[in-house]
Amino acid sequence: MTTIPSGRRIEQAAVNALRTLLQRHDHVVEEISGQNDYGEDLFVTFAEAGRVTNDVIKVQVKGGASWRRSYGYGVPVRQHAETWANGNVPVFCVVFDPDTERLYWANATEQLRVKGHEGSRPRTIRLSDTKVLDDTSLAGFVDEARAYVGGYRGRNAVLAHLGEMAGVSFGRSDRVLHWVNDCDEQLIFWQRPGEPYATLLHSDLDWDPVRITPARLLIPGGSSLGPGFGSDFPEELRRIAPVPLIGGIILNMPEALWLASCFSATEWARRGVEVG
Incomplete structure (x- = not known):
């Protein structure tokens, strides 16, 4: 007589617990065949107000x-790193603890992509014991998962990629401009509407955010750029400065001109806002 491994019973109980929770809230769950270890067990299509959405995740x-x-809790990545990180559908990990009878979750794709931009991918997906998935927390999980799925579309996909690279999150109304210099260093100009300053993110500065304003941009001979540019510096210094600067950061001329263009293009977002 064939014996069913106890581990299989526990794994199936975990799948059943998650499926039951999701279906109780009208989300669509499709189980993936367990004959092969593809690294995913379920497709989940989220519903809203009784209608199926276009937002799908794998679990x-x-x-x-x-x-x-x-x-x-920890879920080993093993051979799934590439498909979990760079697939067309984001992957989430869920663990069912039979002792507590609770489900816990983490965004595997996000963890792998963020760590990948930092130069190393984790071997294990970490699930915090505060990330409980139940009837009370499910709506928050769905909102977060759908927002992440939305980041795969159109302009949001670009913002998501740049944000993961720099370790920040951009808002939909933020103005985000990207530049790669001749040393393959990457610069991101980030302007939030209504803020008197922009933020410079630079790969050569370990992506540490630097607040910048037009008045702090010093370009040799920069008076020709118009009012405001370099106004924090004395006129004599602006004339003789050998290199462009933004605050205390040394730039090359293409970088400085790019920043000047960024400031010009986002002037409307700072209009009428005083620098504190």
């Missing part, structure tokens, strides 16, 4: 106490 489900870690 890797694990069950059992063996996934517990000091920080919560």
Whole structure:
């Protein structure tokens, strides 16, 4: 007589627990065949007000106490790093703890992509024990997952990629401009509407955010750029300065002219706002 491994029972219980929760709230769940280990167990299509949306995720489900870690729970990435990080559909990991009878979740794609931009991908997806998935928290999970899925479309996809690269999150109304210099260093100009300053993110500065204003941009002979540019510096210094600067950061001329263009293009977003 064939014996069913106990681990399989626990894994199926985990899948059933997640499916039941999602279907109770009208989301559509499709189980992926378990004959092959593709790294995903479920397709989930989210619903809103009784209508199916276009937002779909894949879920890797694990069950059992063996996934517990000091920080919560951990799901090994193994051979799935590339498909989880760069697939067309984002992947989430969910762990079911049979002792607490609770589900815990994490965005595997986001963790892999963020760490990948930092130069190394994790071997384990970390699930915090505060990320509980139940009837109370499900709406928040759905909102977060759908927002992440939305980042794969159109302009949002570009903003999501740049944000992951720089370790920040851009708002939909933010003005975000990107530049690659001749040393393959990447610069991001970030202007939030209504703020008196912009933020410069530079790969050579480890993406540390630097607040900048037109008045802090010093370009040799920069008086020809018009009122405001370099006005924080004395006229004599503007004439003789050998290199362009933004605050205390040394620029090359193409970078400085690019920043001047960025300031010009986003002037409307700072209009009427005083620098504090």
